[in-house]
Amino acid sequence: MATKPKVLLLGKIEHAHESWKSLSNLADLVSSQAQGRAEFLEECKAGRWDGVKAIYRTFDSMEITGRFDSELVPLLPGSVEFVCHNGAGYDQVDVNACSDRKIKVSHTPGTVNDCTADVNMFLILGALRGFNPGMLSIREGNWRGHPLPPLGHDPEGKTLGIVGMGGIGRNLKKKCDAFSMKIIYHNRKRLSEELAGGAAYVSFEELLRTSDVISLNLPLNKDTRHKISTREFEMMKKGVVIVNTARGAIIDEAALVKALDSDQVASVGLDVYEDEPKIHPGLMSNPRVILVPHMGTWTAETQCAMEECNISNVRSAVQDGVLLNLVPEQVDLEK
Ligand SMILES: O=CC(=O)O
Numbered sequence: 289m290a291t292k293p294k295v296l297l298l299g300k301i302e303h304a305h306e307s308w309k310s311l312s313n314l315a316d317l318v319s320s321q322a323q324g325r326a327e328f329l330e331e332c333k334a335g336r337w338d339g340v341k342a343i344y345r346t347f348d349s350m351e352i353t354g355r356f357d358s359e360l361v362p363l364l365p366g367s368v369e370f371v372c373h374n375g376a377g378y379d380q381v382d383v384n385a386c387s388d389r390k391i392k393v394s395h396t397p398g399t400v401n402d403c404t405a406d407v408n409m410f411l412i413l414g415a416l417r418g419f420n421p422g423m424l425s426i427r428e429g430n431w432r433g434h435p436l437p438p439l440g441h442d443p444e445g446k447t448l449g450i451v452g453m454g455g456i457g458r459n460l461k462k463k464c465d466a467f468s469m470k471i472i473y474h475n476r477k478r479l480s481e482e483l484a485g486g487a488a489y490v491s492f493e494e495l496l497r498t499s500d501v502i503s504l505n506l507p508l509n510k511d512t513r514h515k516i517s518t519r520e521f522e523m524m525k526k527g528v529v530i531v532n533t534a535r536g537a538i539i540d541e542a543a544l545v546k547a548l549d550s551d552q553v554a555s556v557g558l559d560v561y562e563d564e565p566k567i568h569p570g571l572m573s574n575p576r577v578i579l580v581p582h583m584g585t586w587t588a589e590t591q592c593a594m595e596e597c598n599i600s601n602v603r604s605a606v607q608d609g610v611l612l613n614l615v616p617e618q619v620d621l622e623k
Pocket residue numbers: 374375376377378400584585
């Protein structure tokens with residue numbers, strides 16, 4: 289009888305237990321007991337994962353392996369053909385290092401759109417309306433605080449600039465339509481009229497110069513790291529509001545703190561940080577900054593859907609040799 293391929297689990301299955309178990313009809317399910325990156329690399333070098341065809345990894349498995357980078361990927365056994373990442377953002381995986389080894393990478397787009405855009409909406413409303421100072425003072429027994437917090441602003445009629453018009457950006461656009469905001473966007477590629485849904489395409493610079501609220505909805509990679517820094521803050525309207533549910537390192541946090549301190553930026557809503565779980569002290573101490581601890585996808589429904597999606601990718605990889613949600617960088621490699 290032919291031996292079954294192996295599937296390596298890095299991290300935990302928290303919800304989709306039945307689906308995960310059902311994979312055992314196709315593959316031997318194995319998991320690492322490594323307590324950290326050094327131990328995991330040793331396991332790889334010792335041939336512990338030989339025969340593994342697909343890897344299911346979670347965001348939190350960073351604690352076990354660290355980043356899937358150009359040091360780790362070459363140490364994976366030659367049998368590994370697929371890395372299935374449970375998350376829409378896959379900056380924890382060096383896709384080029386995987387492509388060099390002909391390893392295909394998948395992620396879980398789509399499943400996260402609604403819930404991430406919901407947090408985005410919460411941050412836009414919270415930051416524009418300036419709720420945070422009052423929410424802090426009420427818990428200190430101070431009602432709205434003394435002096436009173438400055439008046440907030442209505443979303444209606446404000447220009448929202450969405451940087452990155454993928455699934456989350458487009459979902460956010462629809463939500464903001466309900467608040468009568470004027471939506472402009474910038475994206476690597478201009479979208480069809482149908483996908484843009486009435487949002488106007490503008491250059492990055494025009495978006496920075498004309499938006500009242502800027503929402504970052506683009507992936508983190510070498511081209512987008514610190515895409516928003518001192519120069520970009522200087523181009524923005526004075527008193528701009530910024531929200532980020534994408535990845536912290538898209539913003540240069542030290543430059544953001546300066547822009548807040550000079551009132552160039554009026555308020556900020558953040559779900560993600562440059563060096564999670566550390567938060568820049570200048571953000572932590574500023575009541576005009578709403579801080580959410582990376583909870584964009586933190587709902588029962590979405591966590592479950594993400595796991596199911598990732599398991600479907602593993603199943604399809606093992607059964608049919610194809611990933612359902614191949615990362616965009618590798619789509620051309622397929623041709
Ligand atoms: O941050 C969450 C995700 O990338 O899915």
